[in-house]
Amino acid sequence: MAASARLGFILLLMPLLLWLTLLIIIPHVDMLMLSLRERVGVGEYETSIANYKTVLTEPLYMRTFMRTAVMSILATLITLLIAFPVSYYIAKMVRGRARSVLFLLCLIPFWVSELVRTFGWMILLRETGVISQFLQWSGLVSGPVEMLYNDAAIMTGLVYTSMLFMVVPLVTTLDSLDDAVIEAGYDLGGSGWSVMREIVIPHAVPGIVSGCIVVFMLSLGNYLTPTMLGGKDSLWFTEMIYSQFIVRFNWELGAAFGFMLLFASSFIIWAMLRLTGQTLERTMG
Amino acid sequence: MIPTIPTPRALRVIWTGYVALFFVYLVLPLAVVAVFAFNDSQFPSLPWQGFTLDWFFGKTAPKIGVFHERSILGAIATSAIVGACVAVLSVAVGTSNAFLFNRYKFRGRGVLYVLMLLPLVVPGIVLGISILVFSSTVANGLWDTAKIDAVFLRPGLVLVVLGQFSFITTIATLVISARLQKFDQSLEEAALNLGANRLTAVRTITIPFLMPAIVGAGVVAFLMSFENFNTTLMLVGSDAPLTIAMFDRLKEGSTPLLNAVSLLLMLGSSLLALTLIAFQKRS
Numbered sequence: 001m002a003a004s005a006r007l008g009f010i011l012l013l014m015p016l017l018l019w020l021t022l023l024i025i026i027p028h029v030d031m032l033m034l035s036l037r038e039r040v041g042v043g044e045y046e047t048s049i050a051n052y053k054t055v056l057t058e059p060l061y062m063r064t065f066m067r068t069a070v071m072s073i074l075a076t077l078i079t080l081l082i083a084f085p086v087s088y089y090i091a092k093m094v095r096g097r098a099r100s101v102l103f104l105l106c107l108i109p110f111w112v113s114e115l116v117r118t119f120g121w122m123i124l125l126r127e128t129g130v131i132s133q134f135l136q137w138s139g140l141v142s143g144p145v146e147m148l149y150n151d152a153a154i155m156t157g158l159v160y161t162s163m164l165f166m167v168v169p170l171v172t173t174l175d176s177l178d179d180a181v182i183e184a185g186y187d188l189g190g191s192g193w194s195v196m197r198e199i200v201i202p203h204a205v206p207g208i209v210s211g212c213i214v215v216f217m218l219s220l221g222n223y224l225t226p227t228m229l230g231g232k233d234s235l236w237f238t239e240m241i242y243s244q245f246i247v248r249f250n251w252e253l254g255a256a257f258g259f260m261l262l263f264a265s266s267f268i269i270w271a272m273l274r275l276t277g278q279t280l281e282r283t284m285g
Numbered sequence: 286m287i288p289t290i291p292t293p294r295a296l297r298v299i300w301t302g303y304v305a306l307f308f309v310y311l312v313l314p315l316a317v318v319a320v321f322a323f324n325d326s327q328f329p330s331l332p333w334q335g336f337t338l339d340w341f342f343g344k345t346a347p348k349i350g351v352f353h354e355r356s357i358l359g360a361i362a363t364s365a366i367v368g369a370c371v372a373v374l375s376v377a378v379g380t381s382n383a384f385l386f387n388r389y390k391f392r393g394r395g396v397l398y399v400l401m402l403l404p405l406v407v408p409g410i411v412l413g414i415s416i417l418v419f420s421s422t423v424a425n426g427l428w429d430t431a432k433i434d435a436v437f438l439r440p441g442l443v444l445v446v447l448g449q450f451s452f453i454t455t456i457a458t459l460v461i462s463a464r465l466q467k468f469d470q471s472l473e474e475a476a477l478n479l480g481a482n483r484l485t486a487v488r489t490i491t492i493p494f495l496m497p498a499i500v501g502a503g504v505v506a507f508l509m510s511f512e513n514f515n516t517t518l519m520l521v522g523s524d525a526p527l528t529i530a531m532f533d534r535l536k537e538g539s540t541p542l543l544n545a546v547s548l549l550l551m552l553g554s555s556l557l558a559l560t561l562i563a564f565q566k567r568s
Contacts, residue, residue: 008483012382015377016378016397019378019451019454023451024400030422086307089301102304106311107558109315113550114514122535123317123318163311179287182290183290214405217408221408223514223518224514224515228535241414242519261410262411
C-alpha cells in the first residue's frame, strides 16, 4: 500500500513539476539571462547590465515606465471607487432573485473578448462616434468632438475591462459579512458612515486587496486598450516590449523591459499584501 | 444600509440610480457593437443607413459577410482548435494538481502551492515573451548541436497553446480543487471496503463527483483561450487565432464585418456560459 501510494504521489507530482519548471521557471530565468546579455559584435555577447542602464538613462523609457505604473494605480483606484457601492448594493441591499440576476448581469459582458469591448468604446468615443453624434444632436456642442486617442479614453477602457475582477471578490467578501454585525453597529449608536468605515470596509479588506491586485496587474500588462484607445503620445510600457521584440528584433532590451514590468507588478502586489497583512494564498486561492 | 435598518429615502433612490447607471455603462459598448452589425453602411458609425443582414450573409464585395469571409472563418477554426487543446491539457493537469494538493501532505507543499498561483500574477505579455525566449533558446541549441530544425518551437500554434496553458492551468486547478475539498472521503473508503481498488474507487466515485467542476473548468479554459490576446500576441506565427486576426483588421480600419463577428462571439460565449450554468444547476 505504501509503495503504491508513493507511486501515485509521484505520478501526480510530475505534471505539476513539468508545467512549472518548463513553462514558468526556466523561461523566466532564461529571460533574465537574456536581459543581462550585451551584444558586442556579430554573434558575440557579454554579460553586462547595459540593457538596464539603457532603460534607466533613456528618458523616454523611464517616463513611459512611470506613466504606465501611475496610470495603472489610478485605474485600480477608480475601479475600486466605482465598484464598491455597486458590490455593496448587490451583496447587502437587494435580496433573492433580483440579486442573482444583478450579479450575473455583472459577469456577462466579460464573457466577451477584450477586443470586442475595446471596439465598442471606439465606436462610442470616436469623432464620428455615437456619443459625439448624440452631443451634436442634443445641441450641447456645435461640431464633432474627438474623445478617442487620449489618456481619458485609455482610463475609461481600462476601468471597464477590469470591472469584473473587482466586483466579484467584493461581492463575495461583503456577502460573508453577517447582517447582525451591521445591525449591532447601528444599535451601538453608529451612523451610516461610521458603520461603513469601521465595520464594512475592514471586513471587506481581503476582497479589496485581491480585486486591486488583479486589476492593477491587468492594467499594467494591458496592450490592447492603450494601443487602440490611446493617442500618439500615450505610449504604454507593453507597447515598448512588443516593439523591441517584434519590430526592432532587439530581444535583449525587450527582455530587460519585460523584467522591469514583472518586477514592478510583483513589487506592488507584494507591498499591497504586506500593508494589509494578507497572503497570496488567502487572496487568490 | 441593509433592508432591516431604516435608510433615508433619498439615499436609497440615489444609490439605486447609481447602480442603474453602472449597468448602462456596462452594456453600452456591447450594445453599440451589436447594433451596428446590422447597419447598411461601410463604417460602424452613424448615420443609420437602414437594416441589412449583408454583414452576415453578403456574398459580393464590398459587403462580404462573415459566413463567406474565408480568413475570418479560418481564424475561428484556429481559435477553436487552440481552445480545445488548452481546455483538455489544463483540465488534465488541473485535476492532477487538485488531487496532489488535497490528498497529500508533503514537504515543500506550501512553496509549490504558491508557485502554482504565480502564473496568475505574471502579466500575460511577460509570460508570452519568456516562453518565446526559452523556446528559441532550445530551438537554436538543437540546430547548433544536432542540426535538428524544431519548427514547433518557433512562433506558431504549438507555442500559443503552451503559452495559454501556462496560466489557464492555475485557474483549472483552483476550480477543481474547490470542489474536491467538499468531497466526503468516507465515500471513497466505503468503496475500498466493498472491495474496489484505489483506482476504481477514484474512477467510479470521486471523478463523477468532480464532473461539474471538470466541465466548468473546461468551458472556462476554452473561453479564456478563445479570448486571450496578450500571451497569444507574442507567440503567434502565420496562423492567426480570431482575436489576433480581428486586431489586425481593426488597425487597418473597421467595417461592420467586425461587428458581425463580435456579435456572433457574444452569442457563442453567452450560450456556452448559460449551458454551463444549467449544467451546474442540474448536478
